[in-house]
Amino acid sequence: MNKKGMLVIISGPSGSGKGTVVKQLNRKDFALSISMTTRKPRAGELNGKDYLFCTKEEFVKIRESGGFLEHAEFVGNMYGTPKEYVKNQVNEGKAVILEIDVVGALQVKEKFEDSISIFLIPPSISDLYSRLKGRKTEDDATIIRRIKRAKSEIEYMQKYDYIVINDDINEAVQKLHTIIDSEYLKPSRNQNFINKILGDDFDVTTVLFGTNEQIERN
Ligand code: ADP
Ligand code: 5GP
Secondary structure, three states, X not given: OOOOOEEEEXXXXXXXXXXXXXXXXXXXXXXXXXXXXXXXXXXOOOEOOOEEEOOHHHHXXXXXXXXXXXXXXXXXXXXXXXXXXXXXXXXXXOEEEEEOOHHHHHHHHHHOOOOEEEEEEOOOHHHHHHHHHHHOOOOHHHHHHHHHHHHHHHOOHHHOOEEEEOOOHHHHHHHHHHHHHHHOOOHHHOHHHHHHHHOOOOOHHHHHHOOHHHHHHO
């Protein structure tokens, strides 16, 4: 693979559809970072697939040893991105998807200026509520906390490179593909090609009329 790897941050309030959208981004040149969390698994969530579930003690140990690329607390639980996997995948030229909250996103943007950040948001807060309620994974008290948190997260929306409104799911997925594909077209991501074509010594005169020696001979 000759593409330069990149970090793609996807944030958005709980229930905005991040998990749903990210599951559909299955491309060979993408890698999904699996976060570590102290949150309890929801019904159907698998350790090692949805998250790496751990205790607070385990989380703190890894955090103290510098094992996270970023980390944050979210509504009473801790979340972090294990550094090693992301580093390896970027080195292999993959677009590594980080599904993380706004606090983590700011940390990544500060450390990696060429990361791209996308904020996913439903058309309205009432849609957000219906989706969270419809998911049936949180009790009402947790839903209230998450919606309150959503309002403060939305204030960070303007700091992101792109905003994707998750109305129709297929359209939202398509927009993410478009954003990432366009990113690959930026000059900063094609420096090798730029250097190659700048150094290309193709000489149109020689091709049309021959070398100086040939011209003199004729
Ligand atoms: P997040 O990962 O951001 O917390 P989820 O991906 O779990 O959100 O989505 C929350 C709920 O909303 C899920 O039940 C999901 O099926 C539903 N959902 C996601 N996107 C859409 C959409 N575009 N239209 C309707 N429902 C959606
Ligand atoms: P949930 O409990 O709904 O799975 O996730 C809650 C929030 O934590 C979401 O906003 C999600 O994006 C965020 N999150 C998940 N993993 C990480 C991570 O590794 N780091 C940070 N900073 N946030 C994360």
